[in-house]
Amino acid sequence: MSPPLSHIFVLMLENRSFDHMLGFSGIVGTDAVTGRRRPINGLTGSEANQYQGQTYKVNHPADAVMAADPGHEFTDTVEQLCGPTATYPPGGNYPAINNSGFVNDYASHTRTGAGAIMKCFAPDQLPVLTMLASTYAVCDSWFASIPGPTFPNRFFACGASSGGLDHSPSTAEILTWETFAGFQLPHGSIFDAMGAKFGSGWRIYAGDNFPMATALKNVHHANVINYSSFANDVANANYTWHYTWIEPNYGDVAGGTYRGGNSQHPLDGVTAGEALIKSTYEAIRKSPHWATSLLIVTWDEHGGFYDHVIPPRAVPPGDTQPGSKYNRYGFTFGQYGVRVPAVIVSPLIPPNTVDGRLYDHASIPATVEAAFGLKPLTARDAAANTLLPLLSLTQPRDTPKRLPTPVALEARRIRRIVPRLTETVDKGNxxxxxxxxxxxxxxxxxxxxxxxxxxxxxxxxxxxxxxxxxxxxxxxxxxxxxxxxxxxxxxxxxxxxxxxxxxxxx
The missing domain is CATH 1.10.8 (Helicase, Ruva Protein; domain 3)
Incomplete structure (x- = not known):
């Protein structure tokens, strides 16, 4: 039997699909269930979309920075998954999915180069992620919790629900709904549950002063520490917080360029995010808590990038109904979003594991609940697979102390499409x-x-x-x-x- 977990750390980055990041990684590992060797469910190179009579195949290397922010709102994702003519019937079943509309949707967001949405990273472009995924466990069936944007997906990671939210809310909506109280999930968040059991059982580290988790009710800025303190804090043997949520620096959100951050937003590139992954891993690896810690590295949603795997049906959280106050499109939450990367790190995981079990962001609270004896928050996390079976070793194994140095990718000279500062504030995050x-x-x-x-x-x-x-x-x-x-x-x-x-x- 593995030793009990003392600490769970989660680092959630921004807007990348599994195929876009790891589809060409070539990782072959031991299946977590069968014990057989197999490749990850990646790309062959033949996967394609059609647009205006032209075939756009997946290819690599990926561009360092995108010319325009790919669409990833609810309606964008319907088009990407189901094709250009598809629509979602409010309160009904999600349309048939064939992953055929990624290029068509990106063409509506950029002037040229719509095929860039099919480009994927080569493993030498992402040395940190590639080494981490091949050294520990990579999940190749981890899906965004809803086929839509950042905020509802991040809420699912924090509470196995978005409270019915199926879109990026406007400023007027937020202020009308909650003023300064914060967004209320019907059954609370994992932070509420940990606080109720341990008093001060959780902490947030953030790369800037405005982490998105602080939009939730009962998550106050007093609980947030700047990420620059993380390595020093976790090195302390008395680091008492069982659950640690880590948010990146999002860069220039107001200007819509996201420059200067390390979230891996498509307009800002991946290199700084690779450095964030590396520093987080190495801080925990050097800490006295390493032997009984679990680190989850994942991305909130696909960001508009192509993935070839058809997302399956999902268990609705059951805490809201279509047409509730946050529910613009009448979404029933019976459908997962696009597949995203997820790497699970612990010295109790056998090396080079490939896990094909079904996960979504609700597996994060489900894992915390299973580790620390908490009840499920919703029907979604009650049904979700937890990550604890991956920790199958009885003793910590020898693991790398350091990860490779991130590669500085050279951006092509392109005409970037970024919002004007005179544009309305009611867009995206x-x-x-x-x-x-x-x-x-x-x-x-x-x-x-x-x-x-x-x-x-x-x-x-x-x-x-x-x-x-x-x-x-x-x-x-x-x-x-x-x-x-x-x-x-x-x-x-x-x-x-x-x-x-x-x-x-x-």
């Missing part, structure tokens, strides 16, 4: 990130300013407005951190009172 910014602003401001903060956020109309506001909140947050650091330095310098022992008289 930005409204949800604005909610995170507003919640942070409220938490570091006097209570009397709450009404003014709400009015300020409600007045934001354009990306430039959002950028100005987020910059202001960043400055306020950094000033608060400086004050806190100064306070701690003062406490450390404060001399202790000496106590003198009274001489006893004889």
């Amino acid at each position: 930005l409204p949800g990130v604005l909610l995170a910014a507003a919640r942070l602003d409220q938490s570091i401001s006097p209570p009397a300013e709450s009404r003014a903060i709400l009015a300020r956020v409600q007045s934001i109309q354009t990306r430039e407005d959002a950028r100005q506001y987020m910059d202001e909140v960043n400055r306020k947050a950094e000033a608060e951190k400086s004050k806190e650091r100064a306070r701690l330095r003062l406490l450390r310098r404060k001399p202790r009172k000496r106590t003198t022992k009274k001489k006893s008289s004889r």
Whole structure:
């Protein structure tokens, strides 16, 4: 029997499909169920889409940076999975899937080069991910929880539900629904469940001040630590948080370029994200908790990139009905989204494992629940496979202390399509990130300013407005951190009172 887990770490990156990242990796390993050697369910090179009479086959290498952000909203994904003429009937069954519409949909987002959506990385472009996947366990049947965008999929990773959310919400929707309270999942999140059992059983590390998990109710910025402290913190033998959620730096979200981040967003490239994976792994590997830790590295959704595997039907969470207040398209949640990469890391996993069991992001809370004795949050995680069977070794095995250095990929000279700063704020992730910014602003401001903060956020109309506001909140947050650091330095310098022992008289 394997030793019990003490810590589970999750690093979730952005917007990449399995085939796009690992389809040409050539990994061959031992099947987790049968024990036989087999290749991952990757690409042969013959997989293709048709567009305007032309055939676009999968190929490699992939471009370092995409010319335009591929579509990955609910309606984009319907087209990608089911073809250009497909529509989803509200409250009904998902249309028949044949994975034929990826090029057609990307053509609606870019001026030229629609076939770029079929390009996949060669293994030498992703040395960190490739080594991690071939050294531990790679899951080749892990799907996004819904066929749609970032926020609902990240919510599934945090609570086995999106509370009915099937789209990227607008700023007006968020402020009307929740103001500053945060997005309420009907049965709460895994953070709520861990907190109820352990008191302080979880922690979040983030690469910037606006992690998306802080859009959830009861996830406060007081629980968030900058990622720069992660390696030092986890090296402490008294690192007491059983569950650690790690979010990347998303870069320029307000401007829509995502530059300067390490989330692996298609407009920002993969190299910085490779470095984030490497630093996270190496920090845990060097820590005193390595022997009883589990690290999950995955991506929130496919980001519009091609994958050849047809997603199967899914178990609905059962906590909402079509037409509820977050449910724009009447989605029933009976269908998984596109397959995404997932690598599972532990010294208790046999080397070079390939796991073909069915997973989605609800397997994250399901695994935490199984490890720490918690009840399922919804019907989705109750039905989900957990990752614990992968930890089949009775003793930790010898494992690499370091991963390769990421490769700096050279971007082609292309005319990139990025949003204008005059465009509406209500696109993609930005409204949800604005909610995170507003919640942070409220938490570091006097209570009397709450009404003014709400009015300020409600007045934001354009990306430039959002950028100005987020910059202001960043400055306020950094000033608060400086004050806190100064306070701690003062406490450390404060001399202790000496106590003198009274001489006893004889």
